[in-house]
Amino acid sequence: MFRFEEITYLYLLLLLPLLAAFYLYSNYKRRKAIRLFGDPQLMAQLMPSVSKYRPDVKFWLVFVAIALFALLLARPQFGSKLETVKRKGVEVIIALDISNSMLAQDVQPSRLEKAKMLVSKLVDGMENDKIGLIVFAGDAFTQLPITSDYISAKMFLESINPSLISKQGTAVGAAIDLATRSFTPQEGVGRAVVLITDGENHEGGAVEAAKAAAEKGIQVNVLGVGLPGGAPIPIEGTNDFRRDGDGNVIVTRLNEAMCQQIAADGKGIYVRVDNTNSAQKAIGQEINKMAKTDVESKVYTEYNEQFQSVAWIILLLLLAELLILNRKNPLFKNIHLFSNKK
Structure with missing residues (x-):
């Protein structure tokens, strides 16, 4: 090279x-x-x-x-040549809800943008860890396979918006299952899923998926975005809000009970994301508690x-x-x- x-x-x-x-x-x-x-x-x-x-x-x-x-x-x-180097770290998969309800603005500037800002700061605090990114609504798919390339992680993060998935819903269970399968096969590495969602209209299977992940030694942490009181969902490019079949404005509310249940069965923590930085600090501290071991990374050297x-x-x-x-x-x-x- x-x-x-x-x-x-x-x-x-x-x-x-x-x-x-x-x-x-x-x-x-x-x-x-x-x-x-x-x-x-x-x-x-x-x-x-x-x-x-x-x-x-x-x-x-x-x-x-x-x-x-x-x-x-x-x-x-x-x-230069491509070499495998070992560094002390953990593996983290971010599962980010991008359903339309994440456009609500009870958390500023919106639930989704606040979540993206939180993930960006989380990546900034990483050194030798690996990170992957999954997005979900009615379906779940891998946006970024697990990597130690933090620049790419932040670049992919910036491009995320609800239009990436046409099928609406909140397939939390599918997202956790996909995240569980997305880690490297390396033994002895601390692993965690960070699920970021408002938990509304979830399609079932989430608690079972969290239990299955915990049994494999994967911690499932949940960040609940939004307020229990809820907020309307804005229609992008307009000053109007989404309405139901009867013409009533739809109000989306944080399903905090469901988020807490997933975290409990996933042996992780639950934190509500508000307009402060408390959620970012809490999840960062939880990740730092995890046992760090040698994580293999491909880097150019010499x-x-x-x-x-x-x-x-x-x-x-x-x-x-x-x-x-x-x-x-x-x-x-x-x-x-x-x-x-x-």
Whole structure:
């Protein structure tokens, strides 16, 4: 794998076309000036020691040296390889509810956006842990397989919205089952599911799924988003709210009892997400309590600096430019005359 550590210096290469154009233009002006004095062939005979091509050779040697110097400043690196490294950590799967009820704004800026902010801060607090991301509504699917790439995790998190799943509902059981199957097969690693939902209109099987996960040593923590008093569900792009078949505004309420039951059977904790940062701190502390063991990760290592090779080439080019004279070498001229006499 090849890369430049300081890629900004490569912009210096943009100056090279200007330098070449300036040199070609000055050559044109010089040749035009010579023609004013007389016939170029006659002038060449009057100045036999002047070389026609050596100044060009000297310039292009310097030109290439300048280009390589820009590459040198950019610090070329080569020779990295993918290695498996072991670090102390745990594995966490986030199961995020993205049903339409998560658009309610009883938690600011909305249930879903608050949940995404919480997950983002949770990722920021991780060091050697692995994280995966599952989204669910009426169905559940993997948004990000378990990884130690936190940049990708936050990028995928930003793209989450209810339109990802057309089937509405709250398939909590399916989400927990999928999360349970999404961990690595590595033995002895602390594992936890962090279920983030308002728990409304759940489709059953959630408690059973949490028990099954706990039996496998997977802790199921639940973050309940919203308020028991509830809030209407806004229709995106309008000032109106979702209504039922009779035209009444739908009010979505946090099903706190169901969330608490799932957490209890999943051997985890339940925390209500409000407009403070208490939920993030609580779940972060719970994850830190888990037994950390060696977590295997694939990382690129051993980037080797290649500036030495470039520096040697630059040195040789400048040395060649220094040794090449603008005028013809009289020694070669004498050798040529001596061979003609023979």
